[in-house]
Amino acid sequence: MMRPIRLLRLAASIAASLALAATPATRVSAQDSAPTTVAVTQPATSGTLPGEQAPAPPRTLRAYWHVFIAYALAWLFLFGYALSLGRRFRNLERDVDALRGAF
């Protein structure tokens, strides 16, 4: 039913996934985490009591870089995907033209 090369490719992917899953899990303890670690159980909240001074948010250069990379990567990825759709469309239209010419 399946071609041998595709079966091999499937087996290689499964092996790669298992190898990835088998690597020791990274556990982050309170001591390990960076000083910028925040309470992750209640994120994105403005839960400061009136009159109480909120702790200064971590404004490290690393955080700015991570935001920049996340947005740049996401939009470049989506743009690349849209371009690939356009290219595939043109190729298929060329195929339709060629096949219709044969009728």
Place this chain on the structure above:
Amino acid sequence: METTTRSASAGVHAPGATEADDSLRGTRRWALALSVLAGATVLAALWMVFFYVPTEAEMGVVQRIFYIHVPSAWTAFMAFGLVALCSAGYLWLRDPRLDAIAVSAAELGLVFTTLVLLTGPLWAKVAWGAWWVWEPRLTLTLLLWFIYVGYFMLRGAAENPERGKRFASILGVVGAVDIPLIHVSVQWWRSQHPKPVVMRPEGAQADPAILQTLFVSLFAFTLLFFALLLFRYGLERLSQRVHALRVTRELRPSPLP
């Protein structure tokens, strides 16, 4: 437009060619209209993320990744939900249009899950001090990504394309079970991932500006998803037509020597 003119000049139409051309043109028009709307909403969302919403009190600037991470996850779940619905429909009705929607949504679901898996670690490295932690939500999301990679491998690996479509449809339905599991994973198991701030039984818990920005981002990503889905659906229908034309040509009796 160009293809219709050329085929007309050839004198013969492939069966159902003009109806298919009209339908494809309609899909493309809708896709373009939605793309313009999605582009405008995305720009509004980006303006809100970088100039309107205040910096979150506890996490600081890195929390802004939330406005791309959460909408990507929402869009991926919507895409895989659509895959499950259309796959079930295809298994029942065997309508190729349902399969075209399912495969288009599956590809987009993979794209948006990849975005979730790329943006999440960028936030986690600053917030947790680690790029990746094998905790329930992250692991189940990675599993979801692998399930739908398997969906495409199944489609491509079968000798008989119809059989491949059927197997992939079954996986498309079964794989969607992972979506509610991902959602409840932070409540059911010990999870390091932040708990929901909007979909909570007690109601949304966040600053109004944060919620407004999140909702605009969610809306922008939803529009973007449907625009891309229409383009991808048009592509899949065109691919099905190329396949049908090839089969018709092969079945045509060859002229006598």
